[in-house]
Amino acid sequence: MAKDKKQPRPKAETPKGFRDYFGQDVTERRDMLDRIAQVYHRHGFDPLETSAVETVEALGKFLPDVDRPNAGVFAWQEEAVPGGGTAGDWLALRYDLTAPLARVAAQYRNDLPSPYRRFAMGPVWRNEKPGPGRFRQFYQCDADTVGSASVAADAEICGMLADALEAVGIDRGDYLVRINNRKVLNGVLEAAQVREDQAEDVLRQIDKFDKVGREGVLALLTTGRLDDSGARIDGVGLSEAQAGPVLAFLEAKGADNAATLDNLSAAVGGSAIGAEGVDELRQIAAMLAAMGVAEDRAVIDPAVVRGLGYYTGPVFEAELTFEILDEKGRKRQFGSVAGGGRYDGLVERFTGQKVPATGVSIGVDRLLAALRAKGLAGAEVAGPVVVTVMDRDRMSDYQSMAADLRAAGIRAEVYLGNPKNFGNQLKYADKRGAPVAIIQGGDEAERGVVQVKDLILGAKIAAEASVEEWKSQPAQTEVARADLVAEVRRIIG
Template identity: 75%
Template sequence: MAKDKGPRRPRAETPKGFRDYFGAEVTERKAMLDTIAEVYHRYGFDPLETAAVETVEALGKFLPDVDRPNEGVFAWQEEDGDWLALRYDLTAPLARVAAQFRNDLAAPYRRYAMGPVWRNEKPGPGRFRQFYQCDADTVGAATVAADAEICAMLADALEATGIPRGDYIVRVNNRKVLNGVMEVAGVLDPADPERFAHERGIVLRAIDKLDRLGEAGVRALLGEGRKDESGDFTQGAGLSAEQAEIVMGFMEAKRADWEATVGRLRELAGASATGLEGVQELETIAELLEAQGYGPERVDIDPSVVRGLGYYTGPVFEAELTFEILDEKGRKRQFGSVAGGGRYDDLVKRFTGQSVPATGVSVGVDRLLAALREKGRVGTDTRGPVVVTVMDRDRMEDYQAMAGELRRAGIRAEVYLGNPKNFGNQLKYADKRNSPVAVIQGGDEAERGVVQLKDLYLGAKIAAEATHEEWKAQPAQTEVPRAALVAEVKRLLGGA
């Protein structure tokens, strides 16, 4: 008779498209987000935490390159028939909050939010289904002064985290200008906004890929389409050569200074009222920023910025890091975009039926953190705790007392709680914990009223089977009075 194998054990592996974050990574991210939060707080923004789950109806269909309502989200149906989904960004939940609590919130409502979002998309190198976002938005302010403020705040936040001036640029454009240009090109009908909507979507996504595809690739997408290196074909917008030239002219409108750029955009907008309104808004933003000391070396007008999402209705902005790194093939390239956003005046309207102006920015947390690591500007202390080793099982109270004293002095510390029989295992544990100092006190040291302190960063790595005497013989180990424990540990940590 066949023996019952019992239940199958689950595989211990991270789901595809997800990842785990450990000590130093979590600490570094928290430190960076705390720094950004300080900047946002200084500008008068309040924190907001929304639920990770929203109704699919509330989330809407705003993911880029998505045609079906539930595509791109992790969704499920409740017993009552309602569909729920994990949030795919932090903006859609804000629109719901602004509508739901509109009678309680101060207007304009200024908030920042930080947390994970989820996208049910095909994962790839550096592309995960769960990632962190860090947003700041102003809801209820129609003036473009709110957009200018977001740009200034973004520049301040980048500098606060460790990106110096000269290593970044916040680029600003206006979707109204592009709409005006597309009106001139014949792919936007002011009397029927839905007409040519599909073609405009392709145009927006094509322009947004200029850095990756180059001019030839964008031209192909504006026309019949483009085949990539793998042979996959992407359908184009079907614009004629003359129409494509007008759009490309918009992308190439950048001039030596913002005044000249605005002048060129005014020419391209022609008689389009929408386009001219957008040009005027860009001019106002530039003047407001200039008055506050944010020149073109920090924030600049750049027509090539469009942002792919369909809900933007006015100014759009993108923060790009301009320093060079080496790619996987050893080639030099700029680091690229780490933040983006813009004005989305129609998002709250979905709930209230009334137009509510809103503008905001989202920082790509993982990308910005990677940039800071690339430049060696992650200043977080990633040292592990001081480890109090256990030489005598029956003296646990003494060891806990030592750890308690260190903690009360603001020093991170812990007592080894594994099996203390093999001292080498305690040393191995301290190495894995990246501990800066180990505290050792056996019976002999206790009788003499002293402790042994081992500076693990100066001493050589100890073999797992090292004896107590071998450990004490290392030159980085010192004996100090028990009463001087806290003072000496502070000295070794550089805090005294």
């Protein structure tokens, strides 16, 4: 009788496009998000946690391909199981934090206050091709106001975003919240007599303003241009006269908000929707000033064109203005870390009624990378105080020491490996990043004292070092057992 073949061992590796986060990464992200959450809480926003799984129907237009429900998202069909959903229903891991908000706002519309102000932080999943720095699971941090058409809600989001950046350590002068309005662009398109079938093409070309400049955008709006490789890029087909208002819009940034708003008024000409957009920006600027948010923190800027195809009113992004070195050692500006704006149709898919909403999303990984680039994160996180074990029969004494330290708010643990080789305990303390190690052998116990070793000041000890060699280090002191907590607190500050 043939023996069953052994099953191959599974590979110990993460799936492609995913990563593991260890102690320091998790701690830094949590600390950053806690600071942001405190700002949102002070502004009256409530936290919301939704299920990681949504119905594909609820995701709706947020799906990249509605004809293939599992394209772009991690989705599966329900089976006929007791207590489960209807067999054949499609479920998916949430693609972002906006679709769950839409579902919540509709599902609990009779119970939630209106407007409803919430913030949400957590992982989202996208079944897309991974690449360098591009993962299929990542964190988002959103804040939205649902149910208010007032631009005061937009102004509050912008001011709150500035406060959040400062709360995590970004100094004034190192960031700028830039604000624009889709209605202004609609007015510009109207003034330029752009046909409806040309509008999306015009949006795509003006999005390239930062890269190709005035003349490049002019060529793209009109007859076309050659790219860097010499390939021909077709133009939209506008006349130079039609392109004039679009270029005026892109170059409307003035010395201050007042000048910029005057330039935008000229760019929209006689367009009613354009004038409405300019007036909204004027109100936002006035409210930000009243909130104490000066123009060195948030400013009206027509160059914000990303997302204008999605948003229906004010649109804003937070840009970090300090320089960093790229992979090739070249200086470059860090760039955008957050974006948002006003959008309609959030809840309409569920209720049939338009519900105005505005919100912002912070790129968690990107902001954390910025903090590390500024030296505001990434420093080595101190590990726990390690209580070493010299006599396994006295484990209760060692646990008592750790308990006293914890009661005083000091992170501490007892070494729980094999205590036979003291060198292994030292290796463990070093790998844990322990700032202090505690030693108490039988002699110290009889005399009612402990040895407190300052590992921050002391040299790293080789695994072979004996107890006697370790005790001889100058950073080690002997104190009464009753003074253990005070001595540790003195060392770690």
